[in-house]
Every structure is written in structure tokens, then in C-alpha cells.
Amino acid sequence: MTDKLLLLGDQAIALGAVHAGISGVYAYPGTPSTEITEYIQENPLARERGVRSDWCTNEKTAMEAALGMSYVGKRSLVCMKHVGMNVAADAFVNSAMTGVNGGVVVVAADDPSMHSSQNEQDSRFYGKFAFVPILEPSSQQEAYEMVRYGFELSENIGLPVLMRITTRMAHSRAVVTVTDPSDVNPVSFPKETSNWILLPVNARRRYKEVLAAQQKLEELSETTKYNSYKKSGKKGVIACGIGYNYVMENISSSDERTVLKISQYPLPVGIVRDMFDHCDEILVVEDGQPFVEDQLRGILDCTGKIKGRLSGDLPRVGELTPDNVGAALGTENGMRYDTCCTVVPRPPALCQGCGHRDVYEVLNLVLREYPDHKVFSDIGCYTLGALPPFRSIHTCVDMGASITMAKGAADGGLFPSVAVIGDSTFTHSGMTGLLDAVNSGANVTIIISDNLTTAMTGGQDSAGTGRIEAICLGVGVDPAHVRTVVPLPKNMEQIQQVIKEEIEYKGVSVIVPRRECIQTLKRKAKKQ
Amino acid sequence: MKKDIILAGVGGQGILSIAAIIGQAALNQNLHIKQAEVHGMSQRGGDVQSNLRICSEPIHSDLISLGRADAIISLEPMEALRYIPYLSPEGWIVVNSVPYINIPNYPEIERLDAEFAKMPHVISFDVDAIAREHGGVRTVNMVLLGAASLILDIEDTKLEEAIGDIFGRKGDKVVEMNVNAFRAGREAGKKQMKG
Structure with a gap:
């Protein structure tokens, strides 16, 4: 076949x-x-x-x-x-x-x-x-x-x-x-x-x-056939993964450079040494960090033969493009238009009608009364709550960090210390942190904004769907302080009251605003 | 044959369905294809683009070099202008003239029009209006593709065939609606061709 x-x-x-x-x-x-x-x-x-x-x-x-x-x-x-x-x-x-x-x-x-x-x-x-x-x-x-x-x-x-x-x-x-x-x-x-x-x-x-x-x-x-070595002129290129494509895009088939394509590691040491002896200079083209370049240069190679992201021939940060690789190879660039100054940035935003929007709106309303508050957030669509018009959150570090950071900050004397995390991120790495908070009786208010899916990546199943409150109770949160609400504009007053009560409660409280992701809802409607 | 195309729009507008049909048409003709897309965070109402490359020879880079794109096909006027540095001096812009305003500092339409007036090869028209006559907003992409077919160097019959391949499993009616929208876009484009 x-x-x-x-x-x-x-x-x-x-x-x-x-x-x-x-x-x-x-x-x-x-x-x-x-x-x-x-x-x-x-x-x-x-x-x-x-x-x-x-x-x-x-x-x-x-x-x-x-x-x-x-x-x-x-x-x-x-x-x-x-x-x-x-x-x-x-x-x-x-x-x-x-x-x-x-x-x-x-x-x-x-x-x-x-x-x-x-x-x-x-x-x-x-x-x-x-x-x-x-x-x-x-x-x-x-x-x-x-x-x-x-x-x-x-x-x-x-x-x-x-x-x-x-x-x-x-x-x-x-x-x-x-x-x-x-x-x-x-x-x-x-x-x-x-x-x-x-x-x-x-x-x-x-x-x-x-x-x-x-x-x-x-x-x-x-x-391996996936690493190839074309020994030719005194100028050399080591091209890793898709870096090879950007090199080939810029040089003609009759080009005299010596090219080593790498698609399998550890580095083929014998070939690399042969290339180093043969070439006057070697440009290392690799997407990501200077993994190969650093191995070749170490801190003792002073020959200046090895070039790449560390030498400044390629940008130190950001992905490779045919343009920055072309510049490093010395390819001439033709005429082109300048950037159009009429264009303004269009940052991503929470969808219209998204439940996270209602959560941030009411949270901002409550926290206005607590000028010393901080909101620790997490990885997901709701991280967009950092941007206008909400500007609701103060951290986003790694999966699950919201709850544990809120606990640490509360331990350090912060009040109110609030965490905002999504349902999928909560089951990914937030549950264990919740146990820490319960065990030490931390004074934190945790909002698990539950949209019943892993939304940011396109709506995959979320591991704890239907069991978020049960997990919180199982970990040991006081049942009186596990509160579920429906984030809709008509419920704003009630949610405002719930958040205020739980902030005032001295201990671990969990609020679960639950409403299905608007994108998955639309897709389901389309299917029917 | 070589065509480097930048597809542009706002997350959720569905530029990828245009890419899918051009890609399918190219595949049916045994051409080489590379098409880079953007997924993830920027899809939430932010600017999105896709680099589509079609060639009779093997293609190396997934990305188009600055100043080399043969066309920018955009569902939104400001988003077309965002990628001007990638456009070849002889390249075409095929664009929906209806702005998508979801930011407070969206530029005045007159300023956008002035930018397009400076460009040598533009097809710009109210794609939404044509789509409304041919199946509604769902067919906006096909209307724009119809206009773009004027400058793609792919026979329009091959593109219609690809529409059939892509929408076939949704039934004949859906295929017919999309083909009609495509044809209407092609006709509307002819009237608006500048350059």
C-alpha cells in the first residue's frame, strides 16, 4: 500500500x-x-x-x-x-x-x-x-x-x-x-x-x-541515513531538524558549502571532528536554543570558527525563519515593502459569551474593596484575564501554580490571597497543592473556573469533569466552603456575595463557577 | 509553477478552509505543498495567518521569505496590510473590505483604503455582501477564494473539484452552495481587479 x-x-x-x-x-x-x-x-x-x-x-x-x-x-x-x-x-x-x-x-x-x-x-x-x-x-x-x-x-x-x-x-x-x-x-x-x-x-x-x-x-x-554529510568547500553549515529546510531554501544546488544535516543525536562525533578540521568556519543552524553550538564551542574554543546563535550570526531568541537563516548565510535580499504603520496589534481575547469573562467581572467587583489583594492564576484561556479590560490576575507560572503560590503568599501574610485555575489544570497539577493548603489550614480563596473541557488547546476531555467538588471534598475542604455557582450576567449579585463570604472565611474555600465552554457548546450545536 | 500565498484573518474567521481547498487542488495535480498554520492562544480573536506554498518542484521551507509572497488573501482589510513586508513587489492582494473590529484602536477605514490605493495589484470588495446572496456568512471563505482564483494559476475547475472533495461528505447541497459562492466571488472579483 x-x-x-x-x-x-x-x-x-x-x-x-x-x-x-x-x-x-x-x-x-x-x-x-x-x-x-x-x-x-x-x-x-x-x-x-x-x-x-x-x-x-x-x-x-x-x-x-x-x-x-x-x-x-x-x-x-x-x-x-x-x-x-x-x-x-x-x-x-x-x-x-x-x-x-x-x-x-x-x-x-x-x-x-x-x-x-x-x-x-x-x-x-x-x-x-x-x-x-x-x-x-x-x-x-x-x-x-x-x-x-x-x-x-x-x-x-x-x-x-x-x-x-x-x-x-x-x-x-x-x-x-x-x-x-x-x-x-x-x-x-x-x-x-x-x-x-x-x-x-x-x-x-x-x-x-x-x-x-x-x-x-x-x-x-x-x-543513520537521517544524518547526511556533504563534504565540499571550506565554508560549512550544520543544520539541525527543520533548520536544514531554511538552509536549503537559501542556497542553490550548486552551492559549494559543506553541509552536515543532523536529525539524530547524540552528535556524530567523528563526522563533526572531520568537518571542523576541513572547514574554515561552521554555521550552526538549529531551531530553539544553541544546543549543538554550545557543545561545539564549549568555553574553551577560541578559534571563532563556530558561528550561530551564541556568536550573534543568528538571533539568540525566537524561531528560525528563512530570512534570519538567509542573513546568516549571506544571501542577498531583494526589494520589499516596509511594515505598514497603519496596522495595530490584535491581541487574543476571551471569547464573547465565555464564562471566564463573568468570573473576572464579578471578581474585580469584589476585590475592589480589598486594595491589598493579589490573584494567582494559571495556564489556560483564563490567563487572558491578565489583559484589558479585566487585568484581574497577577501571576501565571506553570500548571497548577496558582493554588500553591496563593498558599505561600497567604503563609507570608497576604490577605486576600486568591487563586484562579481551570478545571483541567486543577486535575493536572492543582489537586496536590490543594491538599497542602488544606493540611496547613491556609487562608486562601480558590476559584476553579470550570468550563467542562480543556479549552485553550481546542476542547479536549478534562480529567475531572463532573467530579470537581467531590475531589475538593475528598482532599478535605470543609463542605460548607465548597460553593458552586453559574457564571452568567443574571447571577452577578449572588456570585458577588459568595466570593465575599468565602474571602472573609479564614481557611481554605473553593468556589466552582461552572458553565460549558462556548466553543465546545457551538461545536455540539453544529453537530446536531 | 510556484505560488507562495499568505492567508490572513482574525481567529475564528476560518482562513484554514481556504487553505484546505487550495491544498486539495494542488494535491490532485500532484504539486508539492507546504502549509504552516497557527494554533493555540492566538486563535482566540487575535490575528492569525497561514503560509501556503505550492510548487511543481520540492519545497524546503515551511515559511515564506520576506518580499517573496505572490499573494496575500485576507478575510479582513487590516490583517492583509499586516503582512505587506512578505508581499513581492509584483504580488496581489485579494481582500474582504469589511473590517472586523474587536479592538478599541482599530484604524479609520480611510487610512486602510489609502494604503491599498498605493499597492499595484489589489482585488478588494464587500465579500460579506456576496456571501449573503449565496448561502450566508458560512460561504464568505468560498467567495473570497473565488476572487483569488483569478490570480492563483490553478484552473477554476480544479478548485471547484477540490471544493467537492472537501465538502463532499456534507452532501451535494453543501457542495453546490459552496461552488455557487465560489463562482459569485470569481465574477465579483473580475469587476474589482485593479492592476
Whole structure:
């Protein structure tokens, strides 16, 4: 079977995984990774095979479930955005320590330029940190093929494999030629399973094995077809992942430069050394942080031969573009129009009719009477409450941080200390913080603005739907101070009263304004 | 054959359905395609754009270089002007003249018109009005695509075929409505072509 399909990079990865015979995909939604899991959820072959594809509570639970599936010999895919790697890190790093049985491919979707994220962290550092191979496809076709290759590699070397992509790979479509699907692995257990018990006695042995495997991984990077070395002139370019496309966009096929394309790490050390000896200068073109450039320069290379983001030849921050790569390569730019000064920014905003709007409106009304208040918020649509006309919130740091930061600030003497968090973020990482607050009797008012979905990423299932109050009660919040309201303009007076009462209560109180996301509501209406 | 197109609009207007149809038409003709989109936070009423590249040769970059776009197709006038630095000096702007005002400091329409007057190749008209005559606001994208078909170097029959491919599963009536909107857009565009 060969078939040509127009696929997003995310969808190419998804189909690659289904065709590689996965038995499960474990993920928490996060831009730009969400469409991988969504595609698998809708894929007919995945459905027929019963591939598990329910959304997980967070990235850590996803990584652990995948490792469990690997333990019984099956292939599993894990997907997340880059900051999700921070949440999954404990499980991810230690999955290299245990090793895998069935193949595990972890896809981390980085977001340089922060289109929809709070930082530009580069997941390749996690791969190096955990001593696992990293794959970085340069095209949608390569992404499709490299997923299957990644599962084979994972099983051959007994380690999880990290696939790192960036926004422009995740959210760009191209024609992909697909091939026949592989069968699903049968259940099988490894003969020796002591690796899976990371007691110090096993972990010490296992760490030596992981380190010893690094030589083999470097050799694989030298021979893989996904890394290519075209030795030619004295000017050199190392192009990583989609950085390769921007280089090729700017140079002609008769160009004399020596080009090393990298789509698999650890770096192919022998080739890199050969290139360094051969070339007078090397430009490193990599999306995200200067991961490769820094390894090549270190702090001792004073030759000035290595150029890239650290040398200033490419911008230190923001994603690569054909223009900034062209400038670094010395390509002449033709005539063009200047920026039009009539155009003004159009920032994103909460949808008209969104329940979060009503929550912020009434919260602002109540908090006007408390000039010393601070509102700790979280990651989701409601973060837009920071912008006009609301300007309601004072923090947004990481998933779940609202509740714990409000607790810490209350401990430090703040009153009123208010947290605003969404339902999906609450179950992702807010529940544990709520237990901290209950245990110490913190004087905080927590608003769980429940729209019954994971809205910002496009309306995926939310893990705690229908059980938010039960979770709060289970954690130990006083039932008299778990209050549910409906955020509609007609209920403003009542909600105002509830918020005021709970701020005045000296202890943990939870208010749950609940109204379905207007976007998911519209989609449902359309379907009917 | 090479066409680099920037599609622009406001989150929620649905520029991606235009991209899907041009992409499908290109796929049917075995052309190479790359189309970068924006998802996530900016979709909430902010400015959105998509880079669509079609070529008979393989395409490397997912993004269009400054000054190289052959066309800007925009559902909103100010959003068309946002991407002017990407437009080739010989490129076309195909734009809905109806502003989408969801910010307090939206510029005066006269100032936008003055900017378009400076550009050599523009097709600008009230796309909403034509759409209302052919199925309502849902067909705004198809009316605009119809106008854009005048400058895309893809036969209009191929685009109509792609409309059939994309909307086919919604039934013949939906296909017919969208094809009619497309044709009406093409006719309206012909009258407004400047350059």
C-alpha cells in the first residue's frame, strides 16, 4: 500500500505511530503537540486495533503509563509540549535507567518564539540529560518514517527515544507518502527484570550500562541515513531538524558549502571532528536554543570558527525563519515593502459569551474593596484575564501554580490571597497543592473556573469533569466552603456575595463557577 | 509553477478552509505543498495567518521569505496590510473590505483604503455582501477564494473539484452552495481587479 496524504507534522507522527504498531498513546494536550493524539483518536486502524488513546491527567501519568505498556512488550507513544517535559521529567529520566521492553517514543513539541507558551526551553537538553537518542525530523515525510524507525531503535538499544519537533514542524502540512502498517507486538516479558527496580544496587549497575551504551549511540548517529554529510568547500553549515529546510531554501544546488544535516543525536562525533578540521568556519543552524553550538564551542574554543546563535550570526531568541537563516548565510535580499504603520496589534481575547469573562467581572467587583489583594492564576484561556479590560490576575507560572503560590503568599501574610485555575489544570497539577493548603489550614480563596473541557488547546476531555467538588471534598475542604455557582450576567449579585463570604472565611474555600465552554457548546450545536 | 500565498484573518474567521481547498487542488495535480498554520492562544480573536506554498518542484521551507509572497488573501482589510513586508513587489492582494473590529484602536477605514490605493495589484470588495446572496456568512471563505482564483494559476475547475472533495461528505447541497459562492466571488472579483 502506498498512499499520498496531506498531513500536519503532528498528524504524520500520529500515523507513523499507528503504522508502527503502537498499542497506546499517552498524552496531555498542549500546543503544538495536541493534534498527534487527536489524530490517533480518530484513526480507523487505531480504533480497529483498540489503541488506547484517552487523554491523561498530566504528562507524568502519561509517561508512566507508557512505560508500563512497554514493560509488557507493547509499543507506546507519549506526546506533550516542551514544558510538559518538566512535569514528566522524573518518569522520563528514570525510564532510561530502567530501560524499555516494547519500544517507547516520547514526542516533545517545542515552541520557539513562544507562540503559545511561557518559555523557549529546548527538549534536546532532556534527551542528553537522560542519555537517550534524540530524533529531529526535517520534513513531514521524515517525521512519518522516523517514528517507526524510533520504535525499532528503542527496542534495539533498550532505551526510550525522544523525538523533538518545533511548532513549524508540528503545525505545517505537506504531502506524505505512507507505507504498510506493522503488526502490533504480542505481550512478552523480558527475562531479566531487575532493571525495573531502581533500588540503589540495581540503579548503580544500570547507570554504568546506560553510560556504556553512549558509544553505540554515537556510532548509530554516524551511520543513520537521517544524518547526511556533504563534504565540499571550506565554508560549512550544520543544520539541525527543520533548520536544514531554511538552509536549503537559501542556497542553490550548486552551492559549494559543506553541509552536515543532523536529525539524530547524540552528535556524530567523528563526522563533526572531520568537518571542523576541513572547514574554515561552521554555521550552526538549529531551531530553539544553541544546543549543538554550545557543545561545539564549549568555553574553551577560541578559534571563532563556530558561528550561530551564541556568536550573534543568528538571533539568540525566537524561531528560525528563512530570512534570519538567509542573513546568516549571506544571501542577498531583494526589494520589499516596509511594515505598514497603519496596522495595530490584535491581541487574543476571551471569547464573547465565555464564562471566564463573568468570573473576572464579578471578581474585580469584589476585590475592589480589598486594595491589598493579589490573584494567582494559571495556564489556560483564563490567563487572558491578565489583559484589558479585566487585568484581574497577577501571576501565571506553570500548571497548577496558582493554588500553591496563593498558599505561600497567604503563609507570608497576604490577605486576600486568591487563586484562579481551570478545571483541567486543577486535575493536572492543582489537586496536590490543594491538599497542602488544606493540611496547613491556609487562608486562601480558590476559584476553579470550570468550563467542562480543556479549552485553550481546542476542547479536549478534562480529567475531572463532573467530579470537581467531590475531589475538593475528598482532599478535605470543609463542605460548607465548597460553593458552586453559574457564571452568567443574571447571577452577578449572588456570585458577588459568595466570593465575599468565602474571602472573609479564614481557611481554605473553593468556589466552582461552572458553565460549558462556548466553543465546545457551538461545536455540539453544529453537530446536531 | 510556484505560488507562495499568505492567508490572513482574525481567529475564528476560518482562513484554514481556504487553505484546505487550495491544498486539495494542488494535491490532485500532484504539486508539492507546504502549509504552516497557527494554533493555540492566538486563535482566540487575535490575528492569525497561514503560509501556503505550492510548487511543481520540492519545497524546503515551511515559511515564506520576506518580499517573496505572490499573494496575500485576507478575510479582513487590516490583517492583509499586516503582512505587506512578505508581499513581492509584483504580488496581489485579494481582500474582504469589511473590517472586523474587536479592538478599541482599530484604524479609520480611510487610512486602510489609502494604503491599498498605493499597492499595484489589489482585488478588494464587500465579500460579506456576496456571501449573503449565496448561502450566508458560512460561504464568505468560498467567495473570497473565488476572487483569488483569478490570480492563483490553478484552473477554476480544479478548485471547484477540490471544493467537492472537501465538502463532499456534507452532501451535494453543501457542495453546490459552496461552488455557487465560489463562482459569485470569481465574477465579483473580475469587476474589482485593479492592476
